[in-house]
Amino acid sequence: MQGTADPDFRQMPTAITFRHAVHVRSPEISMRILSLACALALGSSSFASFAVTPPTAAKVPGSEAIVSKTLPNGLQIIVWPDHDIPNANFYTFYKVGSRNEYPGITGLAHFFEHMMFNGTSRRAPGEFDRIMEASGGSNNASTSNDRTVYTDWFPSSALETIFDLEADRIAHLAFDDKVIESERGVVYSERRSSVDNQPFGSLIEQMQATAFTAHPYQFPTIGYPSDIERWTKADLQQFFKTYYAPNNAVLVIAGDVQPAQVFAMADKYLAPIARQPAPREITTIEPEQHGERRLLLERPDAQTPIVAFAYHSGSNEGGKDTPALALLNTILAQGVSSRLHQRLVEKEQAAVDAGAFVENGYNPGLLWVYAALPPGGDSAKAEALLDDELAKLGRDGVSNAEMEKARNLKLSAFWRGMATINGKAQALGDYQTFYGDYKKLFDAPAAYAAVTAADVQALAQKILRKSNRTVGWVVPTPHAPARKEATP
16 A cells, blocks of 8 residues: 555654654564563563673574675675565665755655556556555555655565565656646645644644754655645756655565575666765754743644644664663653653543653654643643652663563563564665664663663653753634624
């Protein structure tokens, strides 16, 4: 099925969705197996003792079979053979997102998420999906600040068909005027439903633009309305040539395949595609913020108030603070026992949902904290409660029990991902694109175990400062009364 909406937080419809979003989509496995896997990875039942043990890579069964290769045109390929089931998946990570845009062409990366399913010089619009589905496969796509990712799931017997389809749309994508205008309308409708007519979506977009004054993370992934209306075919063709080049992509295949088989098909279908000049480097560094920024969004269509904070994280994905920031976010927001849920939802009953999430990428992003209030809720009270709970982190630190819970949750997520071919492919691509080396994936359990309570407290003190944040409120306002017709 063709991907539609952007999966990052700006395209999600509600705050509740954010708190339960996960980076690795995979089915649950039994807690007994999970606990055993975690224990094997840690080599100890005590996190305190493990924290002082030299970090070692996790021993993931089958990971020794991973093979990688770079084609002469620059395409990086990673293969993880896994023969548990006769299926495979094909992840293509293009290193392009809204950070590669500028006023006039915002939203183009997301637009190609639609165009890539709408025909080539060899195949009509819709034929990509029809052929894949006839072969027993399915697909999806997503766009974020930093990347556009295309995913195919299929029986391994269809591997060559998938290679043919993917190579075709990279080498021969069609730029038909009617299709462009049709998809322009689809994207504009998507923007209306996820941002313009969605108070939380509008708040997030405006807070992003307020928090970032220099860096292109300020631009919405879905694009500004005036840009969506005015992209030209020439804009599309230049963007595609620049960013949908083999030297700007990483291909990951996991499943019931043999590396030699994959590389032979890559040589046949993908190697002939020419590399392009490297895209321009994003060198802008967001200046340090020196004072709280605030915005108020008054919406007659808002059903309930919302309060949100956006703190500059100071860390890119893969930076030295990444594990500590992940644990800090988990302690704040993951599960009904998390600090924010317990304080604002359970104890004070000032919110119906409260949480936090981190958005980092190739460059330092934001740590978001939010509270969705009941109708008529007190926004000032909710903000004060959030402030008090966040201040406690820096002042009093976190308990050993909280650290153990957070580590367990992160380790559980890691091992759940390693239990499926989808989780394996996604994780390898994440680490290759953001960390620069897929092998660092297997250092993740040790990296979490090495974080101390003092590390989390120090990071909270560094980040959770009012001078480092943007505050946004959504305030429901009465609908304007209908204008009465003048009587003659």
